[in-house]
Amino acid sequence: MNKQxxxxxxxxxxxxxxxxxxxxxxxxEIYTENVVFTDPVHQITGRxxxxxxxxxAYQRLAYCKFEPxxxxxxxxxxxxxxxxxxxxxAIGKGKEIKVHGCTELxxxxxxxxxxxxxxxxxxxxxxxxxxxxxxxxxxxxxxxxAD
Numbered sequence: 001m002n003k004q005x006x007x008x009x010x011x012x013x014x015x016x017x018x019x020x021x022x023x024x025x026x027x028x029e030i031y032t033e034n035v036v037f038t039d040p041v042h043q044i045t046g047r048x049x050x051x052x053x054x055x056x057a058y059q060r061l062a063y064c065k066f067e068p069x070x071x072x073x074x075x076x077x078x079x080x081x082x083x084x085x086x087x088x089x090a091i092g093k094g095k096e097i098k099v100h101g102c103t104e105l106x107x108x109x110x111x112x113x114x115x116x117x118x119x120x121x122x123x124x125x126x127x128x129x130x131x132x133x134x135x136x137x138x139x140x141x142x143x144x145x146a147d
Contacts (some may be wrong), residue, residue, distance in 0.1 A: 061086035
């Protein structure tokens with residue numbers, strides 16, 4: 001890792017930890033116009049489409065912060081594992097939720113052209129829905145006993 005890549009990954013984290021619904025026009029600071037963004041629910045192409053997605057996602061979000069766990073990067077490829085702490089009134093009645101995940105970033109000229117988030121949807125959503133949360137817990141317990 002060199003100083004330049006260390007700085008850009010730190011800037012990425014700072015950007016996301018300060019992102020809000022009102023600051024979405026700042027996406028141009030870190031993403032190329034034709035960025036591809038993928039997470040367990042969406043695949044989005046283009047910075048404008050990403051802005052629309054984030055506009056919806058951040059509309060009622062109380063807060064969202066990322067704590068880095070580990071990272072590796074070079075000039076063109078970065079990986080960072082993180083713990084996301086968030087509160088949203090539509091998930092778990094607004095209580096604080098922690099989700100473990102990882103992000104893959106591909107860079108061109110200090111801008112991201114590919115962003116993929118990996119995380120467990122059960123940790124983020126399913127376990128906070130009463131019946132579905134119970135069902136996913138039961139499935140996990142049965143799978144653990146099968147080992």
